[in-house]
Amino acid sequence: MLPMPGQAPPSVTGYALLGLLSLRGEMSGYGLKQLADRTLRFFWVAPAMSHVYSELERLRTAGLVAQTVANRGGRRLRRYSLSERGERVLKAWLSAGQVEFPVLKHEVVLRLFLGHLTGPDRPLQVLDAYRLQLNGRIEELRAIRGRLGTDPHFQYPAMVAEWGIRLYQEELASVEQVGSALVEADP
């Protein structure tokens, strides 16, 4: 049940990758990275390609993923899937205790926080660029939400997509509000 005695348990990102495998079945490291970019990125991280490979290797060593190696054109193509043990360990982790409070690394707000060093124009400029990026993200998420449809197999990812759309829309509203505060504080 617990990750083998003497082995460090997977990192949260490790568990997240196991979760992606549970959702989509067998896939390559490359494919997993693509999937992470469409999912995990919005609420966890977009792991680097090399990170995905090293993490998969660690999970394989721990017996949490199974690997099948095929030879195509003289090179090996690996495909990974969740092992039974992997599924047990993942479920145990999901059901277990403490969930960390979210961590936000928000450079836009850092710029606002240090506004006394620049005056209000710079935060306003940054906010403006941020607004554009937010609109882009909302579009991405809407497209993803659309593709998920009403298939009950993807109902949880669909909820997450909707959560994200809402979050970014609210960020947009905050941008407006902070913008007004900055303009008023200008003199």
Place this chain on the structure above:
Amino acid sequence: MLPMPGQAPPSVTGYALLGLLSLRGEMSGYGLKQLADRTLRFFWVAPAMSHVYSELERLRTAGLVAQTVANRGGRRLRRYSLSERGERVLKAWLSAGQVEFPVLKHEVVLRLFLGHLTGPDRPLQVLDAYRLQLNGRIEELRAIRGRLGTDPHFQYPAMVAEWGIRLYQEELASVEQVGSALVEADP
């Protein structure tokens, strides 16, 4: 203007610490950590004590902070302040180009995303605990906002506190909404 040729520029956390020094003037590493826990934590990170010390040492080597060493009871008490060069470098960074899109590491949403492995009860439970933590955070931020008052010197931190209160309140609303979706999807 640029951080010395041949020296790596500070990390964002390095700049953030410079910013805290610019806001409050001379202080100890210990004090800086306390301040970070009341400010940076909400939109960047809560750096570990040892990280604050190592970062200050790096900034000192780069000539961005000045250090004064006093002897009290046979041991050295160090106090740090922003150097002129530090202020120039910080302002240059604040005014410069690309601001990264915020990164969110949200374990609560990760649990929701993988709901197919647990069923809706576990995400509901997690959401419930999260609601409590959010209320706590909102209280903290309100207290901080209150202490900042209307002093124009702290008007930007005050805006950030207000932004945070709003963010967490919206998270609370999202928790309600996701909760309803989970209950409806239950069967």
Place this chain on the structure above:
DNA sequence: TGTAGCATGTAAGCCGTTACATGATTGA
């Protein structure tokens, strides 16, 4: 007199990134 808070550090190690290196397959 004891304990909570102030204060400073070192060492080991994990998580994750960038840069570098290589090659096959697909489709325009």
Place this chain on the structure above:
DNA sequence: TCAATCATGTAACGGCTTACATGCTACA
């Protein structure tokens, strides 16, 4: 035939954490 995409990896390093180690000061 060329470029984009699929695909797999290694090396070096940065940022940050945990664990460990130490000792003073204020105050109840």
